[in-house]
Amino acid sequence: MTLIVDLQVAMAGLEPPALDWLTTWLGRCLPATSKGFELTLRLVDAQEMQFLNATYRGRDAVTNILSFTADVPDVVAAGMERQYLGDLVLCWPVVLQEAAAQHKSIEAHLAHLLVHGCLHLQGWDHQETEEAEGMEAEEIRVLQEGGIGNPYQYQGVE
Numbered sequence: 001m002t003l004i005v006d007l008q009v010a011m012a013g014l015e016p017p018a019l020d021w022l023t024t025w026l027g028r029c030l031p032a033t034s035k036g037f038e039l040t041l042r043l044v045d046a047q048e049m050q051f052l053n054a055t056y057r058g059r060d061a062v063t064n065i066l067s068f069t070a071d072v073p074d075v076v077a078a079g080m081e082r083q084y085l086g087d088l089v090l091c092w093p094v095v096l097q098e099a100a101a102q103h104k105s106i107e108a109h110l111a112h113l114l115v116h117g118c119l120h121l122q123g124w125d126h127q128e129t130e131e132a133e134g135m136e137a138e139e140i141r142v143l144q145e146g147g148i149g150n151p152y153q154y155q156g157v158e
Helices: 019-027 046-057 074-078 092-101 106-121 129-145
Strands: 003-009 037-044 065-069 083-091
Touching: 003 019, 019 037, 019 106, 037 046, 037 106, 046 065, 046 083, 046 092, 065 106, 083 092, 083 106, 092 106, 106 129
Parallel strands: 003 037, 037 083
Antiparallel strands: 065 083
């Protein structure tokens, strides 16, 4: 399975994580297919994230990750070399703050957010209790396969 990640860094001075590391984590939650996948990952500051969250979700607040699923017509998708999943926008300052607050490594928290966002691009959701439980179980499974523990059990937090 091939995964192409278009990495966009919209923060001056940010040295992003290695593209192969990001691609590996995103690819862990994708099904095996001969066609492959493509997505965009954009790393932004709090100001851009707040703008996007307010514009597209009506929430005037900063959040850690936003997922924008691609809406490609079937007739167009059939002719594409890879399935375009959509865009993930990750707020780097929030990643750092949350990792520290949850007593996690930056890598573990980032991997969790990448998996979470990539599952959203595939149609997973957590609006209803049953959906949330299923999505959390899938996140835990994918992260554990990659050597990262349950992201919902924070160190020192019950």
